[in-house]
Every structure is written in structure tokens, then in C-alpha cells.
Amino acid sequence: MKPGFVNTIRNLNRSPCNGRKKEKGRRRNSRHESSRTEATWEVIARSAVLQDNASVHTARVSRQALKNTGFSEIDHPPYSPDLAPSDYFFFSDLKKELRGRRFVDDNQMKMAVESHFEGIFFGRFEGVIRQM
Secondary structure: OOOOHHHHHHHHHOOOOOOOOOOOOEOOOOOEHHHOOHHHHHHHHOOEEEOOOOHHHHOHHHHHHHHHHOOEEEOOOOOOOOOOHHHHHHHHHHHHHHOOOOOOOHHHHHHHHHHHHHHHHHHHHHHHHHHO
């Protein structure tokens, strides 16, 4: 494990105390102090990170931060419907159904989206999952 890794993760995991006093044997976030043991930090150190190809994930700063903390990266395939079927099946159909329609207010649009998803959820998406 790289030096300083455990402290880096611990610092990232801290939350502000908001002026509350610390109870004996507890962290300020109500978890027992023993909830994060050294064994847990060792598991985190052996962990890999899978991120999609969003620009914030592929930016040099993000990749360098992962490298500095000791995480290994797993490359994400550029177009992989099996990793995110909703991107390819839910939203393309929704866009087709809503294209050209005008909505008076947000509630009307929300109802149209909900009715679309209610109609396809158990039918189309279940079939897509079984095909994988």
C-alpha cells in the first residue's frame, strides 16, 4: 500500500461536526469508531474503480488523483449496452414518444413520462434483460 493512502481516504471520509460534541466511543456521524478498521482500509487499498467515460472521469486531474491514492482503474468500454441498458432502451423510446409534444406545465410532462415507463417496464425491459 502506498504511504499516506489510509490517511487520504480517512480525510475524504470525514464529515463536518456542525458543533456537536463527540460521544465517547462514537464518531460524530453516529457510527462506532471501530466501524472502519485497518482491515477495511486494506480492502479499500486493493479495490479497483470502474467509471464511465464522462469527461470528469477521464480528466487528467481525476486519473492522477486515483493513481495517487493507489486505486487501480478498469477501462470502461465506450459503447456497452449490457452495462447500462437503460441508456439504450428506456430513453431512446421515451424520446421518440415525447418528440413534438408540448406540455402546459411540469406535472403534465411528468405524467407523460410516468405513463410511458409504466407501460414498458415489465414488458420491454424484461425482454432486454433476458436477451443479455
